[in-house]
Amino acid sequence: MPKSLGVATLNMLNVKAYGLSKFRIASINADFKDMMVETGIQLDEMLVKGNYVLSSFFSKANGPFTVILKKVYVRGSATLMVESDGHLTTDQIKMDITFGDMAMDFQNLGFLGSVFQGIVNSAPNIVFDAMKPFMMQEADKVLRVEINTNIEKMLGDRRLPNSITPLDSAIAMGRKWVRQQGYDPYHVDDMNRTMGVFSVQLSNTWISGISSFYRVGNITAAMLNNTISLRVQLGTQEIIGAGQWEVGFGLMTRVGHVQFTVQHIRATVEISQPLDTRKRPQINDLQFDMGNIQVRCDGAGTLDYVMEFAVNVLPNLLRYQIMDAIENPIKQRVQEKFNAIDVELAMKQMIEKYKKGGKMISFDFKL
Structure with a gap:
């Protein structure tokens, strides 16, 4: 995950998120006419671990990093559609992640530590903003496959008319x-x-x-x-x-x-x-x-x-x-x-x- 910090470039590698299975469903709203489901999911804490490379014109640092997100709230929506051949499939998936508090630990920063700390102090969400698009992209891919697989199991080869809902x-x-x-x-x-x-x-x-x-x-x-x-x-x-x-x-x-x-x-x-x-x-x-x-x-x-x-x-x-x-x-x-x-x-x-x-x-x- 590359992120330009102005005077330096941050690359995060081998990133894994932990704690996703401890979610609680806060709300679900299903509109059967528009075939849309909106859901809100809460996580008390999400732990993100990986390796980083922070490089600038005059120095370079790398090592492991840890980010702890607290009071995470995921809001998502999925819309289904009937294709021209009559099969029901996923049309759009939209997601957004917000959090209440964040703690970070980047080891081995050395000389770049003060530079990185100054950037983080001025823009505390900068690391999260770097991770967020990739998390959303991966979630879209996984959810789309999962939803379509379950639709196929439920409906089989049944065709639906696309002239009415x-x-x-x-x-x-x-x-x-x-x-x-x-x-x-x-x-x-x-x-x-x-x-x-x-x-x-x-x-x-x-x-x-x-x-x-x-x-x-x-x-x-x-x-x-x-x-x-x-x-x-x-x-x-x-x-x-x-x-x-x-x-x-x-x-x-x-x-x-x-x-x-x-x-x-x-x-x-x-x-x-x-x-x-x-x-x-x-x-x-x-x-x-x-x-x-x-x-x-x-x-x-x-x-x-x-x-x-x-x-x-x-x-x-x-x-x-x-x-x-x-x-x-x-x-x-x-x-x-x-x-x-x-x-x-x-x-x-x-x-x-x-x-x-x-x-x-x-x-x-x-x-």
Whole structure:
């Protein structure tokens, strides 16, 4: 590593850095849309050893040297891209290293000691600035190979479309999976309610459009303060439903059909999981947004218009209040399910299954 010091030239040879395995991850932020991951890594101390040659017009010195960097912080980001042939690969890697304190020991400086000390006093980071570009270059090379190797192991020869992001491609596969599982159209269980002589029955109800979900905003994951969090924003296109109703009052019975459409449904969900696997996952945020609602009834005669007016007008006027009212009960229900999950046991079971299978495993998450 050559570095010009003005009146002298410093060359550092056979340089090795120690202590890199004692890192702690301070933060991770993953943006699945832009396929970018940012991370912050802390090192209490990094030890750098090597040999040096310090030469000037009138003298020359050489020998071993030691540099101790304390409170080292490494900030890096990696961006992936889909190549023209459909393979996922590393696009850009950016890194920066800073430190809180530094101590140096250059042995056998002799006559050049006072000159070198004067240069260091005026520019204390000069030795670190000489090492930094080479450290970054080596880290880029190693990380690029490591990331691409793991991508190849995970995806194999699978090709991805480069017209849309891999995230949107995965969501499209999710829509296909929902249809294959028979959830779209979805059959709603029949409902039967009786209150004295009055009875209501709703049967043969189907809802379609559930698989039309798409990414509304971004999908991000982060790790901070020993907690992993995931934020998802999804929405559906138009939801259509139809069913048969039957209303009875004593000996009188009316039968009819109902059709309804919901312009869209959008949801924002944020969940978190502490790295302490003895703790349970938490649902931190849950927000719903519903578009315009329209209902059509037939079979009740004049009451059809009354029912349509009541359903079409009131829910649309009050849908924001309705969404706010159902968010907390749903959030509490989901949290109850999370509280029943033994995270530590689930992770052990997945690891054992991974060891036995020797390959990537797909997991089904069911509530």
